[in-house]
Amino acid sequence: MKRAIKKETKAGNRDFRSFLGDEAMRKEVNIRKENPFQLAEESRFYGERIEVETVKQSFHPSAFVWRGQRYVINKIIHSWPNSGYAKSTPNKRNWRLRHHRNYFVVRTDGGRVFKIYHDRGVKKESPRVWILNEELFMS
Structure with a gap:
């Protein structure tokens, strides 16, 4: 075994x-x-909420609205779940302190590459939000 x-x-x-x-x-x-992050020459952090349209019966993003402009996603380059602890978590770690996120690196129809994530919250009552984390500038 x-x-x-x-x-x-x-x-x-x-x-x-x-x-x-x-x-x-x-x-x-x-x-x-x-890894797409190794290809990025630099990135710009935003950390702003976005409105996301998802594929039916899935939580994969198909488009998002950021600062009043709609971006259509042509390709999901990379995706991964993350249920780890924040860096500021105290030494005594408890499952309630974990964040529950699904990250996506996406390419839009204009050729821009963004890292976005869906924050599922900790409790059932927690708000489910989408965040545009950063823009990646690829080589």
Whole structure:
């Protein structure tokens, strides 16, 4: 029986993957090599709320409105969930202190690349918001 493999992601989350074979590990390494953030020459942080249109029966974004302008998403370059702790979290960590976000790196019809995320909140009553985190300037 194979042991569970524990890996540390760049965001600081621990992702426990059980029963991964060699082929699955090679695919995981290749995905990390094609990290879109390594291709970005620079980025500009915004951290602003946006209104997002999603694909029906899915939470994947198809367009968003930011500062009164609508951007149509042509491609989702990369996406990942993040349920880690904030950097300011005290030493005694509790699951209630985790953030629950789904990140997307998207290319718009104008060729601009943005990193956006869907903050699902901590409780069921928490507001679900979309945030435009930053714009990436690709080489």
